Amino acid sequence: MDANLKPQRLGQLDDITYGKTSNILTRATGFIEAYDYSLNPYSGCAFGCTYCYAAFFSRSPYHRDNWGYWVRVKENAADNLNRKLRRNSRCLDGKRIYMSSVTDPYQPLERKLGLTRAVLEKLQRPRQTLTISRVPNWWFKHAARM
Numbered sequence: 622m623d624a625n626l627k628p629q630r631l632g633q634l635d636d637i638t639y640g641k642t643s644n645i646l647t648r649a650t651g652f653i654e655a656y657d658y659s660l661n662p663y664s665g666c667a668f669g670c671t672y673c674y675a676a677f678f679s680r681s682p683y684h685r686d687n688w689g690y691w692v693r694v695k696e697n698a699a700d701n702l703n704r705k706l707r708r709n710s711r712c713l714d715g716k717r718i719y720m721s722s723v724t725d726p727y728q729p730l731e732r733k734l735g736l737t738r739a740v741l742e743k744l745q746r747p748r749q750t751l752t753i754s755r756v757p758n759w760w761f762k763h764a765a766r767m
């Protein structure tokens with residue numbers, strides 16, 4: 622990800638950090654156990670809905686108390702997925718993926734970073750099932766070009 626394209630603040634978000642994940646696919650458990658994996662390109666969410674259960678899965682009291690003001694970007698999300706698929710192109714065959722269980726994959730930062738879009742481009746395969754928790758209206762224009 623180009624350092625010049627990495628905003629540090631956006632709207633009410635005043636704590637945007639960038640990092641790498643070692644595994645973008647998390648084994649799905651609990652209320653989403655009908656899926657095989659959850660996929661969260663971001664942690665945290667700019668919308669900060671007061672009823673959001675994801676706030677309670679935050680990794681610290683700071684993150685829980687400041688829900689809506691911070692986001693961690695998993696900047697290698699698409700590369701990590703790509704590496705898995707290169708190692709074993711059939712590893713997701715028949716699998717069900719839920720995107721996303723603890724963030725909004727189309728929160729405002731996505732328009733600048735295109736991280737969810739990059740992940741979707743890696744998943745342009747008919748062999749897995751992908752459920753997206755929310756898609757904005759502009760997504761349909763993008764999908765038509767894919």
Ligand code: SF4
Nearest residue numbers: 666669670673724725
């Ligand atoms: S993840 Fe969904 S419910 Fe939670 S703050 Fe974001 S938009 Fe709201």
